[in-house]
Amino acid sequence: MADYRKQGDVAVLHANNPPVNALSYHVRQGLYDGIEAAEKDPSVKCIVICGKGKTFPVGADIREFASGSAKKFPNLIEVCDKIEACTKPVVAAIHGFALGGGLEISLGCHYRIGGTSCKVGFPEVNIGVLPGAGGTQRLPRVIGLKPSLDIITSGCHVGAKEALKLGILDKIVQGDVVTEGIKFAKSVQNQPLHGRRVSTMAVPDVSQANALCNSAMAEVKRKSSGLLAPVACVKSLRVAAQTPYKDGIKIESALMLQLMTSGQAKALQYAFFAERLASKWQVPGGASHATVTPRPVKSCAVVGGGYMGSGIVMCILNAGLPCILVEANQKFLDRGIKMIQGLYAGSVKLGKMSEQDAKKTLSLLKPTLRYEDLKDVDVVIEAVFEDMKLKQEVFGKLDKVCKKDALLCSNTSTLNIDKIASATRRPDRVMGMHFFAPAYYMKLLENIRGAETSPQTVATVTQLSVKIGKVPVLVGNCHGFVGNRMMAPYTTEAQRLLEEGAYPHQVDQVIEEFGIPIGPLKVGDLTGLDVSWKITREVSRMLGLDHTKREDVEPFGLYFPVRNALYEKGRLGRKTGAGFYKYEKAGSKVAIPDPLVMDIIDHHCREEGIDRRRIPPQEIYERCLYSLINEGFKTLEEGIAARPEDVDIIWLLGYGWPRYTGGPMHFASQIGLRRLYGRIEYYHNKYPDRDHWTPSRLLKTLSQQEHPVPLAQWGQFASTTSRL
Numbered sequence: 001m002a003d004y005r006k007q008g009d010v011a012v013l014h015a016n017n018p019p020v021n022a023l024s025y026h027v028r029q030g031l032y033d034g035i036e037a038a039e040k041d042p043s044v045k046c047i048v049i050c051g052k053g054k055t056f057p058v059g060a061d062i063r064e065f066a067s068g069s070a071k072k073f074p075n076l077i078e079v080c081d082k083i084e085a086c087t088k089p090v091v092a093a094i095h096g097f098a099l100g101g102g103l104e105i106s107l108g109c110h111y112r113i114g115g116t117s118c119k120v121g122f123p124e125v126n127i128g129v130l131p132g133a134g135g136t137q138r139l140p141r142v143i144g145l146k147p148s149l150d151i152i153t154s155g156c157h158v159g160a161k162e163a164l165k166l167g168i169l170d171k172i173v174q175g176d177v178v179t180e181g182i183k184f185a186k187s188v189q190n191q192p193l194h195g196r197r198v199s200t201m202a203v204p205d206v207s208q209a210n211a212l213c214n215s216a217m218a219e220v221k222r223k224s225s226g227l228l229a230p231v232a233c234v235k236s237l238r239v240a241a242q243t244p245y246k247d248g249i250k251i252e253s254a255l256m257l258q259l260m261t262s263g264q265a266k267a268l269q270y271a272f273f274a275e276r277l278a279s280k281w282q283v284p285g286g287a288s289h290a291t292v293t294p295r296p297v298k299s300c301a302v303v304g305g306g307y308m309g310s311g312i313v314m315c316i317l318n319a320g321l322p323c324i325l326v327e328a329n330q331k332f333l334d335r336g337i338k339m340i341q342g343l344y345a346g347s348v349k350l351g352k353m354s355e356q357d358a359k360k361t362l363s364l365l366k367p368t369l370r371y372e373d374l375k376d377v378d379v380v381i382e383a384v385f386e387d388m389k390l391k392q393e394v395f396g397k398l399d400k401v402c403k404k405d406a407l408l409c410s411n412t413s414t415l416n417i418d419k420i421a422s423a424t425r426r427p428d429r430v431m432g433m434h435f436f437a438p439a440y441y442m443k444l445l446e447n448i449r450g451a452e453t454s455p456q457t458v459a460t461v462t463q464l465s466v467k468i469g470k471v472p473v474l475v476g477n478c479h480g481f482v483g484n485r486m487m488a489p490y491t492t493e494a495q496r497l498l499e500e501g502a503y504p505h506q507v508d509q510v511i512e513e514f515g516i517p518i519g520p521l522k523v524g525d526l527t528g529l530d531v532s533w534k535i536t537r538e539v540s541r542m543l544g545l546d547h548t549k550r551e552d553v554e555p556f557g558l559y560f561p562v563r564n565a566l567y568e569k570g571r572l573g574r575k576t577g578a579g580f581y582k583y584e585k586a587g588s589k590v591a592i593p594d595p596l597v598m599d600i601i602d603h604h605c606r607e608e609g610i611d612r613r614r615i616p617p618q619e620i621y622e623r624c625l626y627s628l629i630n631e632g633f634k635t636l637e638e639g640i641a642a643r644p645e646d647v648d649i650i651w652l653l654g655y656g657w658p659r660y661t662g663g664p665m666h667f668a669s670q671i672g673l674r675r676l677y678g679r680i681e682y683y684h685n686k687y688p689d690r691d692h693w694t695p696s697r698l699l700k701t702l703s704q705q706e707h708p709v710p711l712a713q714w715g716q717f718a719s720t721t722s723r724l
């Protein structure tokens with residue numbers, strides 16, 4: 001797990017643990033033993049530590065935190081200390097990434113050199129821990145407290161040039177980093193090590209320690225309220241400035257041990273792996289990412305240049321793929337092009353992109369009004385209005401003009417993919433690609449498999465999704481798929497609470513305190529009450545109901561009297577400066593609780609003879625969140641979502657669910673399924689007319705098991721409870 005070889009009088013230690021050389025037990029042991037062997041060998045004058053394959057070690061093996069192996073001798077602290085104490089110069093030769101424990105290893109070395117494209121960083125905050133092998137103690141001794149606070153609390157990667165400027169790297173090298181590392185090591189082999197052992201250095205900006213740490217603490221509390229790791233990082237960095245290394249490392253370890261066992265760290269690490277699992281799809285019948293070869297995609301087209309369509313075009317262009325944009329008329333086409341150009345101009349202005357790169361990227365865009373121009377493209381993504389008839393029309397046209405093996409995808413957020421596919425003669429090559437707004441920014445792609453979608457279509461769309469920088473989650477076909485389907489009971493409960501005693505700001509406050517950045521009623525205002533009103537009308541129509549008749553829609557959870565009253569008064573949300581809240585002016589972001597809305601709600605209740613009651617925050621919390629979770633279990637039992645991890649990634653990346661709870665399914669496992677089921681059963685009895693409170697059969701089955709079933713095994717129970 002760490003290869004030892006000698007090149008003349010240089011010992012070269014290669015961490016060898018593909019694919020990213022995570023510092024699991026055997027790697028640590030290999031490095032420790034390698035240093036010991038090199039030290040004992042009189043013919044060795046200096047040592048180079050590097051990584052085999054594509055990168056230097058990217059950190060501790062995250063899976064070892066849960067298994068306990070991270071603490072096993074030699075732990076990472078002991079490895080770093082061993083390297084630093086070596087009496088022969090040790091050089092870290094960094095290529096790829098040196099992250100977390102990998103960067104700590106290199107800070108234990110006496111010198112660090114890096115390739116031009118290497119990146120370093122401490123991403124531990126993202127997984128709920130801190131750089132616990134001396135990272136918070138050594139980095140500030142090398143580069144000072146201020147930049148260390150920035151790097152460690154942000155978790156951001158630092159490029160080679162910046163790392164050199166800061167003093168993390170001693171040199172940037174061209175060419176093979178190991179060859180250069182050996183040369184460098186030879187050049188310093190006779191230099192005294194005094195002054196090169198980082199733990200013995202003083203923190204340069206120690207005099208400002210209090211001011212810097214106080215302001216960093218205020219900042220992390222403001223930005224990431226409720227998160228434990230960033231706070232612990234600042235505490236540990238403050239210690240570095242005030243205490244000798246030997247004492248500081250003890251405090252760092254104590255903080256690390258607390259974090260490692262926290263629920264937040266478990267949830268964040270779960271999310272890390274769930275995100276990587278998402279693109280590893282499998283469909284009933286057994287075809288999977290491992291067995292099906294995707295077709296190459298060399299060009300794409302987008303139909304519809306509105307807000308979503310333009311964003312999708314940008315994702316494709318940013319990936320270096322040519323993209324044709326089709327619109328129905330010149331006015332709409334010009335509007336789409338202008339939007340895209342404007343967004344690139346904005347990126348240039350913000351320094352995120354050079355003017356030259358923006359120009360080059362834009363040159364890949366071909367606007368047109370003619371569907372015939374799409375005859376050679378490999379994939380078309382339709383992004384027209386959410387209207388079945390229109391979509392079917394577009395797909396019918398595409399089917400006629402596009403080459404036989406082109407894939408036709410729809411950016412629908414709710415509509416039936418099979419119905420859309422039925423407008424073509426190639427339902428096996430039709431899929432949903434549900435982007436989230438703004439499409440050029442949001443990482444999630446909910447990819448919808450129709451009844452006839454072929455595994456190769458799934459493979460190709462998944463590969464394209466990754467290429468355009470998205471995290472694709474494959475789901476089945478049903479109204480709203482996974483994300484919007486789970487959203488429905490959540491927003492319904494939020495609105496029903498208004499009719500029973502709560503006001504909009506009270507509901508939103510509970511949800512925002514839980515960690516979802518915008519409460520459901522503020523989201524209502526953001527989306528527009530006219531939009532949700534129209535959706536209710538469309539869904540009612542689809543179900544053959546009259547949306548104006550309460551007795552028709554109420555049993556289907558489609559009765560929203562407060563929303564309707566606001567809509568009828570022209571309060572359409574943010575865009576009109578009034579909705580569930582009032583706003584300073586149309587388009588303003590700050591939602592202000594509005595006594596007028598409270599009057600409207602009170603009036604409605606009086607008319608309906610509803611005795612309003614004080615609704616405790618816990619009830620708001622349970623009714624909004626548990627109804628959503630119950631629906632998530634239903635998507636699993638029906639096979640709409642393949643795995644609980646997929647549901648979680650959809651909610652983490654698409655709907656702002658707080659990552660430190662892992663997502664709705666992981667959160668459910670933390671609540672305890674028995675308790676959760678009990679509460680859902682309670683609300684089901686209280687509101688028997690609301691279908692979304694009918695408990696999921698999967699949840700019921702799991703809650704009845706003698707011992708809690710680990711989340712990774714829920715799928716085994718899903719197949720036995722399936723209603724399909």
Ligand SMILES: CCCCCCCC/C=C\C=C\CC(=O)SCCNC(=O)CCNC(=O)[C@H](O)C(C)(C)COP(=O)(O)OP(=O)(O)OC[C@H]1O[C@@H](n2cnc3c(N)ncnc32)[C@H](O)[C@@H]1OP(=O)(O)O
Pocket residue numbers: 019020022058059060061062063070071075076077097099100101102123124127129130131132133253256273276277
């Ligand atoms: C008495 C006191 C005792 C105290 C003992 C304390 C001991 C602890 C001491 C120190 C602790 C140090 C903390 C850390 O180092 S935490 C880890 C910090 N590092 C990271 O978080 C890096 C995470 N990885 C990434 O960001 C990316 O993987 C990246 C390196 C940027 C590469 O990206 P990409 O090329 O896109 O590849 P993937 O992300 O898809 O990863 C490829 C596969 O590798 C798996 N992986 C990645 N990193 C890790 C890791 N650190 N541990 C385990 N596995 C990892 C990833 O899951 C992929 O796997 P698969 O192919 O199966 O999906």
